[in-house]
Amino acid sequence: MSRLLYHLDRMMLAGTPAVRWIDGLLLVIGAMAGFGFVPGRFLTTGICLVLFVSFIWLRRHWRSRDYVQFRELATPSVTPQPLAPKDSVPIHASGYFTVEEKSERFAWLQGYFRTFATREHAVICLVQPKRFLLAEWPEKDVGMWYVFFFPKSVRSVRYGMVRFGSTTQTCLAIEHEILIPKRGRFSRERTVQETVLLASPTEEDTLRILADLLHDREAKEEKDIAPKQPNPQPDPAHNGQVKIPMGETRRLD
Structure with missing residues (x-):
């Protein structure tokens, strides 16, 4: 049912979504x-x-x-392991996508998950032209669409199963923050939370993505617990000069 409704909602017939024609037909028959x-x-x-x-x-709905x-499940135990920048993991993605100055919500787009050397994560998907009888996919939506996020913007990662129509796959639900730029005279820049669902044909691919995301969390935790070296503070009794403990000095001769 969900797959059929999605395509009826996306496909256009004579410039109008196919679902509007069904609405109109029911009203006309009723009248x-x-x-x-x-x-x-x-x-x-x-x-x-x-x-x-x-x-x-x-x-x-x-x-x-x-x-x-x-449907969320218990997160399996995996060893954090970063993906190489050249690695691409096949996925089906659902959520909020952007390209240039456009944004749109899509379901079950085929694409790849990658992590660049900067640790920026990318979901790269392609919307292909589709046609059913006289209805077709809007031309403005055809092409490449993306989701980008850095580790610092990730709020949670949940493991589970996702279903689209009759298809069920293992999945990660990644909640992250995105910056919505100012568009128009009366709008303003704002930060919102979105959840992108990454479904993989195999559980192995899902766990590879999970291990990559857990690597970010592990690196952040190690950074937080790393001891910080105190900086010498100016001593008012010595006209603001920095007082260096003698234990930290050594002779040069």
Whole structure:
């Protein structure tokens, strides 16, 4: 159901989303039945009204979940291990994507997960042209779309299973902060939290991504517990000169 609703919501027919045509058809049939042009009269009108409301509720329900169903499981034990910059892990990604000055929400995009030498993580996906009967994918959405985030912006990483239609795969739900730039005269720059779901065809690939993300956490923890060397402070009794302990000096001769 979620896969069908997603494609109906994304595909356009004569410049209008396919779901709008279904909405209109239900309303027209209901109205015609009410005036006696369709058998069943008020019974048919009532059925069309129930279907119309149910169809809207289902779309809103699945749209708020990016048309996928995530179920969290216990995180498996893995050894933190960074990915090499040349490594690309195949994934299906769902969430908030950007490219240049455009942004859009997509479900189950095929692509790759990479980590650059700077430790910036990238989800690189491709929207391919699709067509079903007279409906087709919007041309403005076709092409490459991306999700970028640094370790410092990651708030949580959850392991589980995700389902899209009849397909189920192991998945990581990565909650991270993104900066929404100012667009327009009356808007302002803001930071929001988004969750990108990375599903992998094999559990091995999911654990590779998890090990890479855990490496960031381990590196941060080591940095936090590393002892800091105190900086010498100016001594007011010596006209602001820095007093260096004798134990830290040595003769040069």
